[in-house]
Amino acid sequence: MEIEREIVLPVPPEEAWEALTEPEQLEEWFANDVELDARPGGVGVFRWDDGDVRHAVVETVEETERLVLRWDDDGVVELTLVEHPDGTRVRVRESSPEWSMALELRASAMCPVA
Amino acid sequence: MEHGARAPGVRNVPGRVEQIFGALADPSRRHLVERLADLGTATPTQLAGELPITRQAVAKHLAALEQAGLVRGRREGRNTVYRPDPAPLREAARWLDLVGAQWDARLAALADHVERRRA
DSSP states (O other): OEEEEEEEESSOHHHHHHHHHOHHHHHHHTOSEEEEOOSTTOEEEEEOTTSOEEEEEEEEEETTTEEEEEETTSOEEEEEEEEETTEEEEEEEEEOHHHHHHHHHHHHHHSOOO | OOOSTTOOOTTSOOHHHHHHHHHHTSHHHHHHHHHHHHHSSBOHHHHHTTSSSOHHHHHHHHHHHHHTTSEEEEEETTEEEEEEOOHHHHHHHHHHHHHHHHHHHHHHHHHHHHHHHHO
């Protein structure tokens, strides 16, 4: 079970990558206060004005192509960048073992064998 | 869903949904819910016969599942008979839809941000 979304940004992958990895830029669209060391093993701290705080560890960095973060609850966010005629296509996939366990169960528990 | 930059995190999982995910994080409890879904109704003793755990452990798991609303118990004579309740699973699924909607809002904010920077 995972969530997948995508968008095309009108900038080349290098610029899109910066918007996704530079704390000052992340503070413009993702969270209010961002610390992120976008290197493998680097730590991310994201704070929102409503008091929500999320911690992450950077799992994978393929400069201008792919960034994978693991949240402290074991959920994973994967950002993939691909060059596109209009700029860069950014795809986000978020998954969590908790969701998968609940949703796999949902499939069988909601449709019991008669 | 709030749009625009700095949409707050949905990540504050609502207590009820967290309880549902928490209750289902345990494999024995998932198995119990699935067996109940197959059987329709069952007592702890019946369920203990199907799992490599004691009746007491089954009763404890059922109490946790009932707390999360995933099963309902009813006294029938000397037994408590349990049946599954799929409603919380639908609630959890709706919460995941909300996480998806949050990404829509974030990506819209990202696109706005990139546009502003170019201007």
